[in-house]
Amino acid sequence: MRVLPALLLTAIGSHACAATTSTDPIQLGVMQGFPPAMDKRVTKLNAFEMPNLRWALRNARSMSPSAGIDRGPSPLVLPVGTQLALDELNFKVGEATLSLPEYLQQTYTDGFIVLHHGKVVYERYLDSFTARQPHVWASMTKSVTGLLAASLIAEGKLDPKARLANYVPELAGTPFGEASVQQNLDMQVRATYPVNLPPDLGLFAAAGILPRREGMPDNIYDFLKVATRPQASADGDIWFYQNGSPEAVAWAMRRITGKSWSTLVSERIWSHFAEDDAYAQVDQLGTEMASGGMSSTLRDAARFAEAVRLAAAKGTADDPFVQAVQLALRPNDNQALIKNNPGAKERAGYSYRDYWYQKNDGEGSVEAAGRFGQRIYINPKRGLVIVKMSSAPDMAPRATSADATAHASAPKIDSVTAFNSLISALLPTLK
Template identity: 60%
Template sequence: MNTRSIFRVFFMTKYSESFSLVASRTTRPNRRLVHSRRLWLYACHAIAGYPPHPASSWQRAGRSAGNGGDKVRFPFPIGRTGARRHCAITAAALLAASSAATSAQPQAAISAADATSIATPDPAAGIMQGFPPSADRQVNNTNAFHYPYMRWAFRHTRELSPTAGIRRSARPQPMPVQSVKGLDLVSFELDGKTIRIDEYLRQTHTDGFIVLHEGRIVYERYFDGFGVDQLHIWASMTKSLTGLLAAMLVDEGKLDPQATLSTYVPELAGTPFGDATVQQNLDMEVAVAYPEHLPPDLALFGAVGILPRREGAPDSIYAFLKVPIPAADKTGGDVWYYQNGSPEAVAWALRRITGKSWAQLVSERIWSHFAEDDASVQIDRLGTEMASGGFSSTLRDAARFAEFVRLAQAQRLPGHVADAVRIALQPGRNQARFARGNLAAGRQGYAYRDYWYQRNDGDGSVEAGGRFGQKIYINPRRALTIVKFSSNPDTAPRATSAGDNRQAAAPRRLLESSETFALAAQAIYGAIAR
């Protein structure tokens, strides 16, 4: 066996995960590249420690049908001389890597530009693996929200339930990489203890984490097999897309925020959603109650089909909206109650006003302006999108969306987009009501408007949040954007009425709170700004 063959065997065994990540960049017609000299040299280049090429050098080209998919470009010479030089350099790198692997030295922090996928011992290993997977490692709608099955489920929503597609942009928003070293080891104080960023991410079941400063990627991590090209569920961060769509129609004069929602959806007349104003629905200020056996999360999940539907439960999103009744002793505008019905009702109005589906609206008005990859949204048996929690995208495109909002806040996007974001994110005036609501724990001083959390921190910071640890953080004053995808177990029962504040009195683990996330963001910014 020649020297190059030895290197190839060593590389494929010791660095198989990294090689798989590289190989996954090619589409099926180009899989032969995996065994080619060109891709082999790319692997040599990566191991040898050359400065990583910018993400933009993976140029997305020729997406139209029939052209073979993505084309891969390499930032180094491919000639015979180049091959000998790179393989020689790689020999030394492999020897060093082999030596380091057997030593007791701790692993150094990895550059953000590498978009590192970090493997750790994981209970999710082996799930949905094999032909067929073993019975105890299969994911279905009875276990998809339970750990460890949820980790696979959140990355494969299109394989678990029907979805509608959201089209990407023909010219994705560039996100240059400007790595800041050592951010793994940045620490912050929490409840008298010091915790590092890498510890925080692992202990909160993070799947992907990305930080942008002034539009540049300064830190990016992928955990336990999650990849840069994989979609991940947004959960309730989806609501923030719905809120932004509503603000666009308000700006265009097509949606009156002070009109009752039944003005646009007569079928909702006599329901808590239809009798409340559009703005009350957008701000979660509807006095509504759900039956105890049909809480606002499980009833909707069953209606969409992502959980088993209980007997007699609604079998579509439209039917789900007819289930709730007015909350006793409560009036709209005097409460703050987070639930899924209001955004689904608002989405119904958006469809009626425009004559387009929610997926079409998101694609045309938002996603096609910046996204590099298509997204998806879960739908029910009627094709109705789950506008309160069914959206999935890549981590980088979620960061592009957050940047889209930040740039609009700064008036750096076309006027109609900036005007809509200004409407959605104008200061909320419901801090007192929010403080009495069912998500107040860990969010002191917050307000809420158009399905966005407002931190009221003096920087104009806003957040989108979703169950199981999904987070978007935008600090316009510091030009800081952070997105966190997670698979954080959460089976706590949800409040079933506007008068039920069980979660306000029972906060989640401190480590998983919004306050802790903000502390991590502040620590990261402090390191970046030095």
């Protein structure tokens, strides 16, 4: 049974019609009623079709098992500041000029928030999404994993130069095990995934988010063993964005600490600022998907970004979280590697470290990004934080190696270029 290809076709095909019709899952009756109507039920077979995707990304723990990430006793306060008139903001997206509300609607935005010096200056919830509702972070989760690794490196418990298999012998001979910890953290690992097990959909199936075909790995640990390492190749001289590296780093961190990824996130990060518990999707062994499985409210994602901004701006690293942030956000020099990756053309000029994009704009700006339109933007110099949570259809399979051609993914309106155009228009409005 060829489940994955069928999902791809239906999800991609649904994108064209979704752009011209409402995809608000509540208005359309998705998973409403006791019980929901048969044609309104969301399952693993149809979760990536519209409008089901919009419901699924807001209710991930209803789709698969999850592990909790505990909040702390004293959440970071987000006072309301003088509101920016961003509903009147216009900017270019390709040949078109869009207002911010048009951009948010057309990119299937669920929630969008702007902080300036820690104050909420713009906040919107669209298509029945609410402030108390958790939303999938997708690959923004990687940036959390990167901060965890940086905290262990700062403590001397994780050696960035060490071969990762030194911590996880089961990965010896694999691309991730033979590469160094830092090469994994910077996505500079040569790996080739089987065509029928790409680094995205293969992992989704192993984690239980998508149905599995017979013979596919049924847990994250086994999925890490399917990638092969090209003969006579050197790690470090390429940039290849994929899910295996953060999952391998997370495995190493569990081994070092004897704690789960979710416990580490709670103790070292989330409990410092969050108002609500977060959670992460897990496979059948209880292993968290450290490359993309986290969910939280929009405001707690903004608190996370603001905590990172404050830590990055501190003159001295006077506590473990600040040390981790400052270590993870040190400038890297791998812009040329990213520029040479055929799937990262929009990231030309960026560098990358510890699962954070470095914009190299002279203002210290960094970004976290995830599938389906998730974005965190932090500009320390301007005191600016932006978080965008979305459910834009994007089920094009990712490249299976650094040399493979990636399929088209996000449409131009939801591209890095379009988001940067928004940033350029927004910055002059700050006072």
